[in-house]
Amino acid sequence: xxxxxxxxxxxxxxxxxxxxxxxxxxxxxxxxxxxxxxxxxxxxxxxxxxxxxxxxxxxxxxxxxxxxxxxxxxxxxxxxxxxxxxxxxxxxxxxxxxxxxxxxxxxxxxxxxxxxxxxxxxxxxxxxxxxxxxxxxxxxxxxxxxxxxxxxxxxxxxxxxxxxxxxxxxxxxxxxxxxxxxxxxxxxxxxxxxxxxxxxxxxxxxxxxxxxxxxxxxxxxxxxxxxxxxxxxxxxxxxxxxxxxxxxxxxxxxxxxxxxxxxxxxxxxxxxxxxxxxxxxxxxxxxxxxxxxxxxxxxxxxxxxxxxxxxxxxxxxxxxxxxxxxxxxxxxxxxxxxxxxx
Amino acid sequence: xxxxxxxxxxxxxxxxxxxxxxxxxxxxxxxxxxxxxxxxxxxxxxxxxxxxxxxxxxxxxxxxxxxxxxxxxxxxxxxxxxxxxxxxxxxxxxxxxxxxxxxxxxxxxxxxxxxxxxxxxxxxxxxxxxxxxxxxxxxxxxxxxxxxxxxxxxxxxxxxxxxxxxxxxxxxxxxxxxxxxxxxxxxxxxxxxxxxxxxxxxxxxxxxxxxxxxxxxxxxxxxxxxxxxxxxxxxxxxxxxxxxxxxxxxxxxxxxxxxxxxxxxxxxxxxxxxxxxxxxxxxxxxxxxxxxxxxxxxxxxxxxxxxxxxxxxxxxxxxxxxxxxxxxxxxxxxxxxxxxxx
DNA sequence: CTGAAAGCGCTTACAG
DNA sequence: CTGAAAGCGCTTACAG
Numbered sequence: 001x002x003x004x005x006x007x008x009x010x011x012x013x014x015x016x017x018x019x020x021x022x023x024x025x026x027x028x029x030x031x032x033x034x035x036x037x038x039x040x041x042x043x044x045x046x047x048x049x050x051x052x053x054x055x056x057x058x059x060x061x062x063x064x065x066x067x068x069x070x071x072x073x074x075x076x077x078x079x080x081x082x083x084x085x086x087x088x089x090x091x092x093x094x095x096x097x098x099x100x101x102x103x104x105x106x107x108x109x110x111x112x113x114x115x116x117x118x119x120x121x122x123x124x125x126x127x128x129x130x131x132x133x134x135x136x137x138x139x140x141x142x143x144x145x146x147x148x149x150x151x152x153x154x155x156x157x158x159x160x161x162x163x164x165x166x167x168x169x170x171x172x173x174x175x176x177x178x179x180x181x182x183x184x185x186x187x188x189x190x191x192x193x194x195x196x197x198x199x200x201x202x203x204x205x206x207x208x209x210x211x212x213x214x215x216x217x218x219x220x221x222x223x224x225x226x227x228x229x230x231x232x233x234x235x236x237x238x239x240x241x242x243x244x245x246x247x248x249x250x251x252x253x254x255x256x257x258x259x260x261x262x263x264x265x266x267x268x269x270x271x272x273x274x275x276x277x278x279x280x281x282x283x284x285x286x287x288x289x290x291x292x293x294x295x296x297x298x299x300x301x302x303x304x305x306x307x308x309x310x311x312x313x314x315x316x317x318x319x320x321x322x323x324x325x326x327x328x329x330x331x332x333x334x335x336x337x338x339x340x341x342x
Numbered sequence: 343x344x345x346x347x348x349x350x351x352x353x354x355x356x357x358x359x360x361x362x363x364x365x366x367x368x369x370x371x372x373x374x375x376x377x378x379x380x381x382x383x384x385x386x387x388x389x390x391x392x393x394x395x396x397x398x399x400x401x402x403x404x405x406x407x408x409x410x411x412x413x414x415x416x417x418x419x420x421x422x423x424x425x426x427x428x429x430x431x432x433x434x435x436x437x438x439x440x441x442x443x444x445x446x447x448x449x450x451x452x453x454x455x456x457x458x459x460x461x462x463x464x465x466x467x468x469x470x471x472x473x474x475x476x477x478x479x480x481x482x483x484x485x486x487x488x489x490x491x492x493x494x495x496x497x498x499x500x501x502x503x504x505x506x507x508x509x510x511x512x513x514x515x516x517x518x519x520x521x522x523x524x525x526x527x528x529x530x531x532x533x534x535x536x537x538x539x540x541x542x543x544x545x546x547x548x549x550x551x552x553x554x555x556x557x558x559x560x561x562x563x564x565x566x567x568x569x570x571x572x573x574x575x576x577x578x579x580x581x582x583x584x585x586x587x588x589x590x591x592x593x594x595x596x597x598x599x600x601x602x603x604x605x606x607x608x609x610x611x612x613x614x615x616x617x618x619x620x621x622x623x624x625x626x627x628x629x630x631x632x633x634x635x636x637x638x639x640x641x642x643x644x645x646x647x648x649x650x651x652x653x654x655x656x657x658x659x660x661x662x663x664x665x666x667x668x669x670x671x672x673x674x675x676x677x678x679x680x681x682x683x684x
Numbered sequence: 685c686t687g688a689a690a691g692c693g694c695t696t697a698c699a700g
Numbered sequence: 701c702t703g704a705a706a707g708c709g710c711t712t713a714c715a716g
Contacts (some may be wrong), residue, residue, distance in 0.1 A: 346709065357710080364710095388708085393708075395710090397710050397711040398711070436712075
């Protein structure tokens with residue numbers, strides 16, 4: 001591969017002039033610029049990033065710390081962050097994060113410092129790992145954390161409207177006419193699980209509806225737990241006419257349980273999920289769900305991080321990304337409220 | 343961050359000696375080595391990769407070209423390749439590949455040359471894009487392609503036993519006693535779809551079973567297409583007692599269709615998928631499936647590529663990774679063959 | 685066993 | 701508007 005010297009020789013200029021053209025600096029006569037551009041084109045010259053980085057003292061490299069869970073959420077987030085970073089001329093290095101392995105953060109630390117990464121984006125649940133976060137603070141590398149359990153631990157964070165999203169889902173079911181609305185909870189050890197439950201409970205009480213304990217069933221975020229929870233909920237003497245599941249996986253579990261019990265969705269049971277993950281469109285009927293806008297999360301993360309890199313001193317930014325309800329085919333007016341039926 | 347000079351000064355040696363210690367070269371007296379190690383530790387020194395790369399003329403960087411489809415397959419492959427690369431001290435840069443955008447490969451080309459990537463792994467279906475492949479050949483960057491449609495186009499390729507996997511699935515259903523075994527095909531424009539179909543057909547005929555056209559239904563790899571295909575298959579006068587779907591998504595579609603028709607799985611219908619993707623464990627009953635061993639694919643890809651990087655001259659290697667059948671709960675002996683039933 | 689010199693391919697002041 | 705010099709932080713021959 002050719003170097004800046006070969007380009008300079010061919011264009012009959014100094015390497016400094018070539019450098020100016022490459023970096024789009026002003027103060028190069030147009031004819032000169034054209035000559036350089038032609039030489040670059042003819043030699044098929046591409047600057048060596050390692051050399052640029054070495055000299056500039058910035059790597060233009062972002063690290064993304066992802067859990068080794070093969071969730072669709074993670075890959076979508078990754079893809080969107082990649083696209084955002086590219087817009088700003090940054091590359092992304094991915095580090096896997098295994099919560100269970102105690103010395104895992106050592107490998108990340110080494111990679112981050114080895115590559116002289118400019119900043120780090122921490123996907124959930126990495127933000128709750130004190131080792132990683134303390135390290136980044138100690139070496140003064142800017143970072144932004146997505147959906148951490150505790151906001152006050154970080155200078156920059158991105159979160160979504162977990163609570164309001166749950167409120168909107170519940171309000172929608174109420175507006176359809178449902179009065180016995182159940183909730184299958186996400187893991188209550190996570191903040192988002194507690195906020196989604198709170199949104200559900202508050203909306204019920206705001207609308208004068210009771211929320212007996214028999215309408216709240218615990219899940220663990222998995223399809224299977226939603227399936228079990230729904231089986232319990234639906235075999236009560238007075239079963240709910242609608243279920244708001246804490247995430248899409250559990251909503252799918254609930255739909256599978258309904259299938260087996262011969263309960264038609266949405267005619268006899270309405271179901272809402274949360275997240276808009278791939279599975280919500282793989283189930284029939286397609287799942288009405290609270291959309292977690294991953295594209296927006298990615299954009300905000302990169303923006304935040306880049307600003308923190310520009311101005312590392314006491315930079316603080318907490319962004320709240322709005323969710324919205326995506327209406328599909330898993331909800332309907334409850335049977336006893338439908339007109340035209342005997 | 344400290345440099346090699348500071349370490350050298352503190353340890354009272356030349357930078358060359360520090361370099362020797364960092365790179366594990368022999369010929370350093372043990373006491374000297376210890377002094378250097380201590381200095382490295384005290385200064386918390388981490389070598390600058392950009393400088394090392396610049397000097398060495400190798401980036402120790404692999405590129406992975408992935409489709410922008412948010413498939414669980416893609417992220418698992420990515421995670422496993424990441425882990426394999428790390429073992430060999432390589433980092434991985436990911437490039438998204440959008441088939442539909444004509445100038446997409448330009449961005450990949452630029453990134454690959456900019457970073458002086460040592461080699462490229464192309465995930466399906468990128469290997470069938472002539473632009474990308476021709477570029478890599480032109481600039482002489484070694485690459486390995488995973489599951490391409492045409493093997494002869496590449497020097498290094500990884501594929502799995504699509505045909506044998508389909509044979510094994512079909513043979514298993516026959517061994518249970520099924521005689522009316524249907525197949526929902528993957529897209530026939532892809533080699534893997536054709537091979538899976540061929541494995542199914544050949545195994546039936548080897549066992550003296552007819553394969554009437556009414557038992558083969560076309561799908562397009564999606565859950566929905568499996569759902570539609572199964573509805574057609576199961577509403578025939580003589581419906582199949584088993585369905586071998588070309589992938590897990592379509593198998594799930596078939597299960598959903600059976601649910602709605604009140605057909606119990608596995609009592610009244612056996613279903614097998616292909617791939618062992620996440621969804622196979624999210625459905626009930628859990629899906630018996632032909633496992634595509636992504637970990638092995640990742641290992642073989644990285645190995646192949648590293649060998650090609652070591653010896654770029656006319657290096658050729660085509661590896662075939664074996665699949666295996668993972669027995670779960672979606673298959674049973676057909677009703678009419680079960681003992682103890684009237 | 686150890687080190688002084690040169691240079692990888694760029695950019696950053698500085699000079700003209 | 702253009703360029704000669706110095707140097708980013710390392711490793712590669714070479715010498716002793």
